[in-house]
Amino acid sequence: MTRQWNTVGELMTHAVVAVGRDATFREVLDTLQRWKVSALPVLAGDGRVIGVVSEADLLTTQDREPERAAAFTAGQMMSEPAVTVHADSPTAEAARAMARGHLKRLPVVDDEDFLVGVVSRGDLLKVHLRTDEDLAGQVRFELLATLRPAQASAIDVRAEEGRVTLTGATPDPSSLPALERLVRAVPGVVDVELKLATPV
Template identity: 75%
Template sequence: MARGHFKRLPVVDAEDCPVGIVSRSDLLKVHLRTDEDLAHQVRFELLAVLKPEHASAVDVRAEEGRITLSGTLPDASLLPVMERLVRAAPGVVDADVRLVAPD
């Protein structure tokens, strides 16, 4: 968009029918989130995957868009899920997952 000096682009579906418009500000807005907002979003997402008592055992910290998770999980199979969950949160630029779980 920047190279072509476009401020907006049409969004089309699989049949090339217009379904909306996206602007540069729409794309950049997600990266303007505060660290507090990012940490809150990740905590909210954790509750969708973990029981509240397990989610409370996970510490979520954000610094310049980088999320660090530390603490314990009830099951080792949840480790890759947690990393995908964090990396998928809009505005997260990196993730450091330092969670431990029983073998």
């Protein structure tokens, strides 16, 4: 089985709309409305992300400078430095960054800060829309990667509405807390129940 939805790169949108730092107030507004997004990465001339301009930034500019708002550029209105995330970052890291900054979208950049995608709250919520079959398969994969094959095969995995139940046998009762942590770390798992007995 292939791991799914563990990293930002597996969830992000690759086709990204962005603006340059010299884009005018009107150009930013038109782009936001045309693409039905709430924020846009702002790029330097070489394509690196230098900030983010949002609907809120436009409203703030319009409120503070009603007579001059149209003369402002993306570079003058943007929030900087941009809060970004890397494609190989865990999805939980992106979720925490969004929560801390009250953000709806994050630019995804490579090691040199070039834009490679964007990830939204909606993208991150996809991990909770996994089928139970997929979720159980992911848990089995994690168990196989952690335990010896014989130990993993002695454990039955069931998932229902995101709640995972492990039944069967475990050779070491002291490993139960670690197993529970392992399963809870799988994206989309809502709850875990362990019904594992020690073989006589």
